[in-house]
Amino acid sequence: MSWDWHYSGEILPDLLSGLRYTVVATLAGYVIAIVLGLVWTLLRRTPSRVFNQAIRWMTEFIRSTPLIPQLYFVFFVLPAWGITIGSLTAGILTLGIHYSTYTAEVYRAGIADVPKGQWEACTALNLPKSRVWLDVILPQAIRRVIPTLGNYLIAMFKDSPMLLAINVAELLFSAYQVGSKSLQFLEPITMVGLLFVVVSVISSILVRRLERRYATT
Amino acid sequence: MSDVLDGYPQWLDGAWVTVRLTLLGGALALVLALLFGMAGTSRHPWVRLLNRVYVEFFRGNATLVLLFWFFYALPLVGLRFSTMFAAVLALGLNVGAYGAEVVRGSINAVPRAQYEATIALNFTPFQRMRRVLLPQAFALMLPPFGNLLIELMKGTAIVSLVGLVDLTRVSKNIQGSTGETVAAFSVVLVLYFVIAQVLQLFVRYAERRVDRMLGRRLPAEPSLGTIAAGAPGAGVAGR
Numbered sequence: 139m140s141w142d143w144h145y146s147g148e149i150l151p152d153l154l155s156g157l158r159y160t161v162v163a164t165l166a167g168y169v170i171a172i173v174l175g176l177v178w179t180l181l182r183r184t185p186s187r188v189f190n191q192a193i194r195w196m197t198e199f200i201r202s203t204p205l206i207p208q209l210y211f212v213f214f215v216l217p218a219w220g221i222t223i224g225s226l227t228a229g230i231l232t233l234g235i236h237y238s239t240y241t242a243e244v245y246r247a248g249i250a251d252v253p254k255g256q257w258e259a260c261t262a263l264n265l266p267k268s269r270v271w272l273d274v275i276l277p278q279a280i281r282r283v284i285p286t287l288g289n290y291l292i293a294m295f296k297d298s299p300m301l302l303a304i305n306v307a308e309l310l311f312s313a314y315q316v317g318s319k320s321l322q323f324l325e326p327i328t329m330v331g332l333l334f335v336v337v338s339v340i341s342s343i344l345v346r347r348l349e350r351r352y353a354t355t
Numbered sequence: 356m357s358d359v360l361d362g363y364p365q366w367l368d369g370a371w372v373t374v375r376l377t378l379l380g381g382a383l384a385l386v387l388a389l390l391f392g393m394a395g396t397s398r399h400p401w402v403r404l405l406n407r408v409y410v411e412f413f414r415g416n417a418t419l420v421l422l423f424w425f426f427y428a429l430p431l432v433g434l435r436f437s438t439m440f441a442a443v444l445a446l447g448l449n450v451g452a453y454g455a456e457v458v459r460g461s462i463n464a465v466p467r468a469q470y471e472a473t474i475a476l477n478f479t480p481f482q483r484m485r486r487v488l489l490p491q492a493f494a495l496m497l498p499p500f501g502n503l504l505i506e507l508m509k510g511t512a513i514v515s516l517v518g519l520v521d522l523t524r525v526s527k528n529i530q531g532s533t534g535e536t537v538a539a540f541s542v543v544l545v546l547y548f549v550i551a552q553v554l555q556l557f558v559r560y561a562e563r564r565v566d567r568m569l570g571r572r573l574p575a576e577p578s579l580g581t582i583a584a585g586a587p588g589a590g591v592a593g594r
Binding site (some may be wrong): 172199202204206207208210211214215217218239297298299300302303310313314317322323324328330331334335336337338339342354 | 409411412414415416417418419420421423424427429431432497505508509511512513515516522524526527530536537540543544546547548551552555
């Protein structure tokens with residue numbers, strides 16, 4: 139069997155409509171991930187040791203278990219508790235929460251990377267806690283982690299096909315459906331693969347540019 | 356709950372498939388990472404190009420897309436693999452590409468003077484790599500490799516979507532047969548967590564050994580550089 143150009147042109151609109159779900163899921167999930175990640179990091183710095191360790195193990199648990207069973211958990215267990223959500227919402231939530239445990243680690247390392255002298259200067263100036271965080275530590279920490287956070291956007295984009303496990307009509311899912319209708323899988327799946335490579339290569343060039351722009355050393 | 360736990364032979368079989376995929380995929384990824392990573396430090400531009408093409412293609416792709424490609428698309432052009440082989444191939448090629456970047460970055464991070472010393476001592480390129488550069492780069496590689504191994508283990512869950520009966524698939528089957536949704540999906544998450552923690556113990560042990568060999572001390576928590584290098588995202592050129 140060889141490549142069928144006519145067929146690839148025909149299925150392109152189907153793939154593009156799938157791409158829309160992929161992009162929506164990735165971006166919405168990313169917003170959750172970068173906000174919730176910072177929340178985890180700050181919660182881990184509260185004075186209560188027990189609470190900190192609880193947060194630490196919870197994020198460790200979410201981080202070291204795979205996305206697909208987590209998707210099943212959110213999608214099938216929440217309805218059992220009386221909360222019904224659509225598959226796209228479940229996918230966005232799971233993707234966002236899953237990656238928030240990664241970004242939490244990134245923020246933590248970014249905060250640890252802020253020179254100790256900055257903390258000491260805050261103490262010397264007797265700054266209130268809110269100003270220490272909002273005006274001194276976080277601006278410096280976040281600047282350091284921007285390129286790494288960019289990497290996680292790409293990573294989430296590449297993990298978004300897993301949402302097909304709960305029947306979100308994203309890119310790979312629509313490719314698979316188109317393929318199973320005509321039993322020609324070669325063209326749709328190859329096109330999806332190429333699309334992923336193109337998007338990833340372009341975005342990794344952008345991330346490298348971010349790295350140069352926000353370089354601290 | 357007890358219905359779910361009564362299915363323990365199924366859980367064990369599923370766990371065995373997951374562990375086997377992790378080990379086989381990890382072995383393939385390690386070989387590819389070392390091979391293509393060293394290619395990335397070569398003096399010859401076309402060998403480096405080989406590294407770029409491999410890394411950008413397989414790191415840029417989602418593992419699930421690769422797996423579907425091996426499983427659904429390639430048989431149509433006459434390349435037929437067993438499901439297990441296709442899965443190991445997809446996982447190994449993908450994680451190997453991340454690993455290749457780690458290897459390349461770590462070798463480049465070995466102080467320049469070490470490289471110059473091997474030239475002064477008239478080492479062959481093989482001796483230089485084997486005796487001087489790799490042993491030092493290895494200590495830098497281990498923490499990101501540990502992250503990648505966990506990522507690989509998590510990645511194995513995708514095989515449930517092409518019909519292999521791994522832990523994820525078992526949880527779905529048991530949920531279907533017992534109807535105990537909460538218990539089935541809780542158990543599977545806990546099992547994955549246990550596997551991840553055990554893998555982490557091995558990695559920590561290896562890190563301590565290598566660091567002792569080189570007389571270094573391990574930082575208590577991973578630095579930003581380590582996290583960036585082991586990140587499943589793209590564009591993690593080693594500094």
